Amino acid sequence: MNDTSFLRDAIESALDRTANRPVQRRQLLGVLAAMGLVSAGPAVAQTRRLVVCNWGGDALRHQPTAWGIPFERQSGIKVEFDGGGPSFGKIRTMVESRNVVWDVCDANLAAALNLGRRGYLEPIDWSRVDKAKVRPGFYNEWGVSHFLYSFVLTYDRRRYGDNPPKTWADFWNVKDFPGTRTLPDRILGALEGALMADGVAADWAQIYPIDERRALDKIREIKANTVFWKSGAESQQLMRQGEASMGMIWHTRSVVLRRERGSRIDFTWNQGVLIPAGWLVPKGNPAGKVAFDFIAATQSPESQVELLRLMGNGPANPAASALVPADLKPDNPTDDANMAVQILADADWHAENQDRVYNDYIKVITG
Template sequence: MVVLVMSAAAQEGSLTIASFGGSYSESQKKAFLAPFQQESGIKANMVDYNGGLGELRAQVESGNVAWEVVDMEMQDLVRACDDGLLEPLNDVSLPKAADGTDGAADFIEGTLHDCGVGTVIWSTVIAFNSEMFPGEEPSKMADFFDLKRFPGKRGLMKRPQAILEWALIADGVDAKDVYRVLAKPEGVERALAKLDTIRDHIVWWDAHAQAPQLLADKEVAMTMAANGRIYTAAVAEGKPFTTIWDRQIWIQEFWAIPKGSRNIEAARKYIAFASRPEQMAVQASQISYGPARKSAASMVGDKMRPYLPTEQSNFATAVHNDVEFWADHGDAINERFLVWLSK
């Protein structure tokens, strides 16, 4: 017989929320946890986890669920929902926008899911060191592939995601058709052929922290990077970095509730509170991730708004990372990419 051990948090009617730590969790504590506790009287604390499904699956399958809410990346949310590891959230109460717009309609398309409610949007962008371009500066994603006008090494993460989408768009494929083209072997070959045009100038990296360091050391003139890393280096550390928002590849984070959570109603109240546009704006004012709600963007101060992926001009040509595409085709494309790398 399985004995279900109730967590101390559940016994006390409080919430334990799992997130990714660092400045990201600190922004969540200020924007969501502290004011939620004050308004609701429900105690909420945050613990760090490393993402993925390992810890979540172990808790659900053992019947000892220690988290009431978890922050999840899109690819993990989809898998967890399919595997029955999450509670349904398609009927969660979403606060209306200030102008009366329905809550669900105020979310950016793709940021609501049967098992999750969108919280932030971040993106993979191209950034450059402005000191290495004293004349004309690059301004479009396609400039990454233009070695004649914009010479210098290029930094790329050693994986096909984002790289192949950019290569196809730079080669003339309409952004809306990228994943349809990439689903075919000839589409993958077309993307790799475009990468061949800059292959000898690529510096490969494995961890996101390497991208701004390569730029700072001038080992590369341009690099793909997580937008938050470039913001921190440029704004907080004063590095001469510029972000190219054209064709940013964006992805969203979600709030979710583990299956079997002991305090589901309190968890749902927390998610509804964290879905208020004004609370999302508080978080976005501290960290360069865009709020999932459209009306929240206008509430963010002028100082931070230009650095958000969802700022109107930044988002104009954004490409939504198709997680389900990569789930279906990723293994085959990764295998072909590794063969190409080994040439």
């Protein structure tokens, strides 16, 4: 019998059930293609979908508003967001197994260098993406910044009153500023803060290359008074619930906390560690060059100001500065006044040293 109607119906039903789950849909299409039940190229192309992976939370809620829906209207291509987090390991596994389900990943420029040098990323197509629409130096061969964020010193005003912590030296000073601290469970930001706490000037040329032993020894000093957060949501909850009285957390989380009704949480930009986020395109991404059309669309200064309004991300396009309203300037890491008191993270140093130093860091904070 050659009646394949049931089989076709089963395939259509399976595809329908994964319509709103882009990762599972891509995986299903790959399996069906391998079985010869669908054509890998045209079938994927006909879906006209682009999958963007970010880190969930507010990004999963607001990036579709700022970037996804406008691109859909402009291109007719459906943009789907996956909040599963584009970690190094996940991207590497997808590329090595030739089962790539993401088209664009929301990471940072250090990750772009780390993954790109190992062959896991597509080079940025500069015929589609405009270097002139990003701050000088905030791009590399495999990544281009779409916003900036900072690690900032965040504190409980009720706990410290008129004498809040203002520097990382204050953060490390548990005698004059008692209370539980919270630091990231990763080296980016934490090592820079430790060095400034130990007396290194808040100057890029003084911080880099990082003196690893000195920074790790300083982390060890404060370990007993510190909770090491694993996610932005966790850091936010630690501060909101009063489990930590001060923390090094992402400024986007600090902005949300400060905006809450009756909030007791504030933060300072002083000695913040400024980090250019970066769009990355995994090697062999299903949507091909369309990924770079999406990235180009996110360079719109108006859309970047909208993301600043929604979740506090600093615009990467310098043309956006003139569009930022006065009430958003205090929340903007790329405002001239705020940038002047921060240091810019060295993406090259972190790309070269992340894997090795991270292992030492974990031993310190868990040992």
